Amino acid sequence: MEIYIIGASFAGISCALHARKLYPNAKITIIEKNTMVGFLPGGLLLYLQNKFEKLSDAVFVTEKQLEAQSINVKLSEVLLDCHPEKHEITTNKGNYHYDKLILASGSEQKSMNIGLEDDDEWDPSFKNYDLSNKILDQIQNAESIAIIGAGQAGIEAASTFVDLKKTVHLIEAMDYPLFKYFDPDFLVPFLSTLKQQPNLYFYLNTTVTEVAKDKQYEILLDGQTVVSDYVITTVNVHPQLAAFTKKFQLHSDNTIQVNDYLETSAKDVFAVGDLIHSPFQIRDESVYLPQINHATRSGVIAAENLLKQEVKFTGGLRTIGTKAFGWYLASTGLIEEEAFVYKNEIAVKNFTQPFSLTDKTTIYCKVVYEKSSERLLGMQLLSKADCLEKINTAALAIENNMTLDELMQNDHFFQAEFTNVMEPLNRINLESEDRHAF
Amino acid sequence: MEIYIIGASFAGISCALHARKLYPNAKITIIEKNTMVGFLPGGLLLYLQNKFEKLSDAVFVTEKQLEAQSINVKLSEVLLDCHPEKHEITTNKGNYHYDKLILASGSEQKSMNIGLEDDDEWDPSFKNYDLSNKILDQIQNAESIAIIGAGQAGIEAASTFVDLKKTVHLIEAMDYPLFKYFDPDFLVPFLSTLKQQPNLYFYLNTTVTEVAKDKQYEILLDGQTVVSDYVITTVNVHPQLAAFTKKFQLHSDNTIQVNDYLETSAKDVFAVGDLIHSPFQIRDESVYLPQINHATRSGVIAAENLLKQEVKFTGGLRTIGTKAFGWYLASTGLIEEEAFVYKNEIAVKNFTQPFSLTDKTTIYCKVVYEKSSERLLGMQLLSKADCLEKINTAALAIENNMTLDELMQNDHFFQAEFTNVMEPLNRINLESEDRHAF
Numbered sequence: 001m002e003i004y005i006i007g008a009s010f011a012g013i014s015c016a017l018h019a020r021k022l023y024p025n026a027k028i029t030i031i032e033k034n035t036m037v038g039f040l041p042g043g044l045l046l047y048l049q050n051k052f053e054k055l056s057d058a059v060f061v062t063e064k065q066l067e068a069q070s071i072n073v074k075l076s077e078v079l080l081d082c083h084p085e086k087h088e089i090t091t092n093k094g095n096y097h098y099d100k101l102i103l104a105s106g107s108e109q110k111s112m113n114i115g116l117e118d119d120d121e122w123d124p125s126f127k128n129y130d131l132s133n134k135i136l137d138q139i140q141n142a143e144s145i146a147i148i149g150a151g152q153a154g155i156e157a158a159s160t161f162v163d164l165k166k167t168v169h170l171i172e173a174m175d176y177p178l179f180k181y182f183d184p185d186f187l188v189p190f191l192s193t194l195k196q197q198p199n200l201y202f203y204l205n206t207t208v209t210e211v212a213k214d215k216q217y218e219i220l221l222d223g224q225t226v227v228s229d230y231v232i233t234t235v236n237v238h239p240q241l242a243a244f245t246k247k248f249q250l251h252s253d254n255t256i257q258v259n260d261y262l263e264t265s266a267k268d269v270f271a272v273g274d275l276i277h278s279p280f281q282i283r284d285e286s287v288y289l290p291q292i293n294h295a296t297r298s299g300v301i302a303a304e305n306l307l308k309q310e311v312k313f314t315g316g317l318r319t320i321g322t323k324a325f326g327w328y329l330a331s332t333g334l335i336e337e338e339a340f341v342y343k344n345e346i347a348v349k350n351f352t353q354p355f356s357l358t359d360k361t362t363i364y365c366k367v368v369y370e371k372s373s374e375r376l377l378g379m380q381l382l383s384k385a386d387c388l389e390k391i392n393t394a395a396l397a398i399e400n401n402m403t404l405d406e407l408m409q410n411d412h413f414f415q416a417e418f419t420n421v422m423e424p425l426n427r428i429n430l431e432s433e434d435r436h437a438f
Numbered sequence: 439m440e441i442y443i444i445g446a447s448f449a450g451i452s453c454a455l456h457a458r459k460l461y462p463n464a465k466i467t468i469i470e471k472n473t474m475v476g477f478l479p480g481g482l483l484l485y486l487q488n489k490f491e492k493l494s495d496a497v498f499v500t501e502k503q504l505e506a507q508s509i510n511v512k513l514s515e516v517l518l519d520c521h522p523e524k525h526e527i528t529t530n531k532g533n534y535h536y537d538k539l540i541l542a543s544g545s546e547q548k549s550m551n552i553g554l555e556d557d558d559e560w561d562p563s564f565k566n567y568d569l570s571n572k573i574l575d576q577i578q579n580a581e582s583i584a585i586i587g588a589g590q591a592g593i594e595a596a597s598t599f600v601d602l603k604k605t606v607h608l609i610e611a612m613d614y615p616l617f618k619y620f621d622p623d624f625l626v627p628f629l630s631t632l633k634q635q636p637n638l639y640f641y642l643n644t645t646v647t648e649v650a651k652d653k654q655y656e657i658l659l660d661g662q663t664v665v666s667d668y669v670i671t672t673v674n675v676h677p678q679l680a681a682f683t684k685k686f687q688l689h690s691d692n693t694i695q696v697n698d699y700l701e702t703s704a705k706d707v708f709a710v711g712d713l714i715h716s717p718f719q720i721r722d723e724s725v726y727l728p729q730i731n732h733a734t735r736s737g738v739i740a741a742e743n744l745l746k747q748e749v750k751f752t753g754g755l756r757t758i759g760t761k762a763f764g765w766y767l768a769s770t771g772l773i774e775e776e777a778f779v780y781k782n783e784i785a786v787k788n789f790t791q792p793f794s795l796t797d798k799t800t801i802y803c804k805v806v807y808e809k810s811s812e813r814l815l816g817m818q819l820l821s822k823a824d825c826l827e828k829i830n831t832a833a834l835a836i837e838n839n840m841t842l843d844e845l846m847q848n849d850h851f852f853q854a855e856f857t858n859v860m861e862p863l864n865r866i867n868l869e870s871e872d873r874h875a876f
């Protein structure tokens with residue numbers, strides 16, 4: 001069996017590795033347009049934080065590891081066309097016959113509406129190694145940086161640059177940052193920290209109308225102009241699509257349509273990761289979930305289904321966890337702001353608890369649940385102590401349709417240095433105007 | 439309604455606090471034989487580690503917090519007799535009528551078979567404040583300490599004392615430490631660290647036949663004598679029972695029999711925490727689970743059931759997490775060593791993964807699952823990085839009867855600094871002779 005995978009993204013790599021295990025005799029080839037595999041999307045930031053010695057160390061897998069498992073990697077090769085009717089693909093280097101084809105070319109962060117003259121050349125994102133390497137000097141030398149978009153990538157970039165003593169202009173079209181994952185009321189302590197940053201300038205409810213470049217970049221906003229040494233956009237995640245995609249049925253937002261088994265409209269062609277819509281487990285619809293955790297799982301499930309329909313892809317809950325400006329932030333499932341998308345009435349609870357019996361750092365908790373059934377639908381966590389892993393337990397509780405009553409009894413470890421008497425999940429139902437002393 | 443709770447243990451306190459919320463007009467009284475409430479069982483160790491400024495700060499709740507919620511606390515008062523037929527109790531200070539009585543007097547760590555002359559006086563455990571305070575000087579001045587029992591409490595004590603540069607003799611009847619929670623093969627890296635401790639002497643497969651005291655303590659083992667400045671026993675956790683308990687139906691090990699709603703054989707009398715047997719969720723039997731997490735939940739559930747049978751107590755999975763000798767150790771559910779107690783055939787998988795993409799510290803993982811259904815039954819984790827919280831997600835997966843296939847798709851956050859590409863739970867099914875590169 002000849003398996004071709006387009007794109008050495010998280011989805012493509014995880015598909016290749018799992019296919020290797022399932023089909024020991026298959027020939028597996030990954031075609032990647034960049035010059036290396038496995039670069040971490042936030043690798044540039046991690047390198048600037050001294051988490052890696054070299055920029056090229058910021059990888060989740062290496063070409064060598066793949067080759068050790070007999071996975072062929074073709075770098076600097078671009079898919080030009082696709083001929084599902086004869087099971088063939090055309091790249092800039094040749095034609096290949098496939099038995100199974102997996103489209104895993106990922107997404108891009110690029111603002112398409114900025115009228116910069118050399119727009120074709122100028123890609124100010126840092127999702128791949130070549131671009132990150134190209135802009136590294138400019139970033140390091142910049143005294144001021146404008147970041148367009150205050151989602152997870154934008155906030156992580158802002159936090160890193162502020163730590164590096166740069167002046168940061170953070171521009172966001174919505175009225176608060178991280179709006180996909182958190183309710184505005186819940187973020188109050190975090191927003192208060194942002195306001196106290198001397199070198200951080202926040203532009204909310206603000207869209208960029210134009211970016212001009214002279215010696216510096218001039219970013220035209222509604223009614224004002226921001227001048228900075230460099231500009232990064234972190235918005236408009238969208239699939240990396242090319243001409244060939246018209247061979248497949250697409251959604252209106254240009255993602256590729258797949259069934260529960262991640263098969264496209266063309267026989268033996270699968271699509272995964274940021275190219276597709278996926279089930280959002282607590283809603284009755286598919287949504288675009290451009291997340292690494294989700295991409296990885298979709299790659300694994302596509303591998304399971306290459307020969308026959310084995311495992312349905314169950315999608316995700318949009319679970320995130322990150323650290324920015326000294327705060328740990330985590331979220332999973334539904335937030336109150338998007339209650340309107342949920343079929344039934346919801347209710348929320350806000351409460352706090354100390355991180356542990358020896359570390360009294362506050363953990364802020366907010367839960368969203370279905371009012372009638374008291375089934376958990378979403379959780380948000382915020383703390384200056386590392387509480388990130390708790391969000392994974394919450395995600396599993398939501399996936400299992402657990403109610404607040406059931407969660408009251410779920411088992412957890414107790415150790416005074418690392419935990420409180422009960423976990424936040426256990427305490428949701430015990431909470432009532434902070435009367436519970438634990 | 440007059441509610442009396444015997445014992446300001448975790449079970450007693452959590453019952454009182456939850457009853458306060460459920461029954462705002464009830465009169466709630468806790469009777470406690472010690473001179474303070476809320477002392478942490480390991481408080482002495484945490485104080486010696488400088489986690490608390492004063493020994494008396496090592497508490498999970500204070501008398502003031504309880505009184506602020508109109509919970510009466512009677513200290514230094516001992517239950518002498520119980521008259522269920524007339525709803526009365528007798529203490530050393532008087533007689534009280536109750537409408538509902540909750541027995542929550544907890545357990546003791548005391549070795550009963552040591553022939554020390556002043557055995558009645560000498561209680562070398564550190565579960566309560568008075569005793570901890572009494573032995574504090576002796577512990578601090580001791581250059582050598584013998585610890586009888588290498589369970590969680592014994593290992594935590596040994597780690598603390600070794601850090602304080604004391605010579606430690608650790609004596610254990612079984613052939614490896616922490617045998618309730620871990621398989622011996624899994625602990626190899628941890629045991630290797632123990633062997634490298636210059637001031638730690640390990641006596642395995644060894645029982646204490648006698649303890650004598652001259653200037654120092656002489657601990658007679660099978661064939662040898664250990665001499666130390668102080669002795670602590672951490673074994674023989676057993677219920678604190680007194681004469682009155684013959685009023686209730688008991689199990690053969692002297693725990694009090696309760697039904698699913700934690701009611702004893704006497705009307706309106708409940709028993710919780712370390713006094714009872716509880717369901718062990720993956721076995722078809724009740725077991726003795728003297729754990730704080732479990733005690734707390736049983737107190738909450740007893741409160742739910744005071745007026746009528748509302749919520750069944752679901753027991754626990756014996757989940758633990760701790761840190762000792764630089765290692766984080768966590769376990770939940772079934773271990774391979776006790777496979778014989780499980781009704782069906784089990785299988786196991788061992789694998790490792792780096793803590794995160796920026797921190798390559800190894801996490802050792804072992805899972806136990808049912809062979810036919812591939813349902814997860816147990817997990818053990820060991821690492822020099824803090825991976826403890828992952829055990830709570832595993833516990834929730836076991837409680838929900840999840841299979842390895844289902845776990846492959848469970849959602850989790852990804853952030854290169856804090857996670858790997860996939861979580862251990864997701865990877866169980868992908869593991870095959872370490873071929874998976876993630």
